[in-house]
Each structure stands twice: as C-alpha cells, then as structure tokens.
Amino acid sequence: MTSSTAERASALLALHADPTLLSLVNVWDAASARVVAQTSGTTAIATASHAIAAAHGYDDGEQIPRDLMLEAVGRIVAAVDLPVTADLEAGYGDPAETVRRAIGLGVVGCNIEDQLKPVDEATAVVEAVLRAALDEGVPDFVLNARTDAFLKAGERDPAEVLADAVVRGRAYLDAGAPVVFVPGRVSEEQVEALVQAFGPQRLTMLPVPGCPSLARLAELGVARVSFGPFPQQVALTALQEMVEGVGRGEGIPAGTRPLT
DSSP states (O other), X not given: OOHHHHHHHHHHHHHHHSSSOEEEOOBOSHHHHHHHHTSTTOOOEEBOHHHHHHHTTOOTTTOSOHHHHHHHHHHHHHHOSSOEEEEOTTOTTOHHHHHHHHHHTTOOEEEEEOTTOOHHHHHHHHXXXXXXXXXXXXXXXXXXXXXXXXXXXXXXXXXXHHHHHHHHHHXXXXXXXXXXXXXXXXOHHHHHHHHHHHOTTOEEEOOXXXXXXXXXXXXXXXXXXXXXXXXXXXXXXXXXXXXXHHHTTOOSOTTOOOOO
C-alpha cells in the first residue's frame, strides 16, 4: 500500500480528533464529489451507500452488487484529492475483504453497520476490519463503527435504547474503532450521555430534523456529522422543482452554477 493512502488515513483520523466538528456532506458519484470537494471548508469526502445504490437503480440494504458499489467508490476516490471514507453498509457478506478491496482503491475510512447483531458478533467484525486495514498498511484507517440502536429503536423504551447504544459503542471502541456512529433521532440529553460514555471526539451523528444543531453538537464534544442520502435528496428535489417549472413554461432556474 502506498504511503499516500496511509498518510490520508492519518489526516482523516486527525480531523476526527480535532475539537472542530467534522462535517461531511455525502456524495454518490464523481460529479457530486467534485462539487463538494471544491467547496470552501471541505476537508474530507464521505460516500453514501443508499445514494450510490439509488443512482444505479438499486434499493438500499446491500441490494447493489459489491463490485458495482466499489467501482462507484473508486471513481469518487479518483475524482478528488481529499481523504475519502466510504459507507460500506454491513460489508456485503465479508467485511474484512470488502475493506481490503476498498483500501486498494484509496479509501481511508468506512462505515460498517452492526444491524443489531449480538454484540460479540458485531465486535468481531470490528476487529476483523481493523486487522485487514493493518495488514494493508493503513494502521490509522478510520472505522466509523455504526450501531443501529437508535435507527431501529421502534417502540423500545428510550432508556433501554440508550443503554444498548452505550454497550455497543464501548465494545467497538475497546476493539479499536476510533469513532462510533449513532444515526437516528437523538436528543441533546442522549448525545450528552453518549459523549460521556465514549469520551469527547469519539461520537459521530446524522443530524436528522429534531436533533441538536451542528453548533450544539460541536459544543457537546461530537467528533463528526454526516448526512447520508439527504444531499442526493436535496439535489433531486431541485431537479424535480426545475421539471415542475418547465411544465409551467419556465426555463433554467436563476442562480444555476456551471459544473467545473
């Protein structure tokens, strides 16, 4: 593995450790990656598995073939000159091998979902992924170990959900993951509890409506936020609005920027 990949992993890890909140606007192809990368303030790129799958005509949930997902991720890596972390869902049946292949493309971090598997099984996946990264010469690979405790909470008692997230997150951190991803609607009090349990700059969030503001998350010690499929939804909403305008006899919306 080239030193530049290892260096980019170290740079991405340092961005998580910095008390400044790392905000990653997720991308799904080379064009969206370039737009985000060229925007002032962008320091790293994150892919969105849901959005990549949708762009290729697949539903979310590992319905897209692994080879096609990795091909899309590789095109994103090649399109930008920033560290890239990839959403690799649950690893497409072989998380360690999937991560090895992703690293071969220049990926320096990833999300891996626990899908609420038993904690020992999910922790074993974390360990296997980190061993694979070490074997590939990338010791600072940024595994964003995701727990679905809140995302799949359903009607469970909120205190039970929080306790589950804490147990899972601590287990993944103890196994070597540098950060834990807890997507879902999480209150300020729950964020505080998670940061207290994991330590500052160890929690990543998806700030869905109803969550604390980005500024408040930074104050609470959250390391990183990302936006999953929502950037693609924003782009497609703009496209839909243009189509509706065309139906009314309008043309290209004012303020449209050329792609560079």
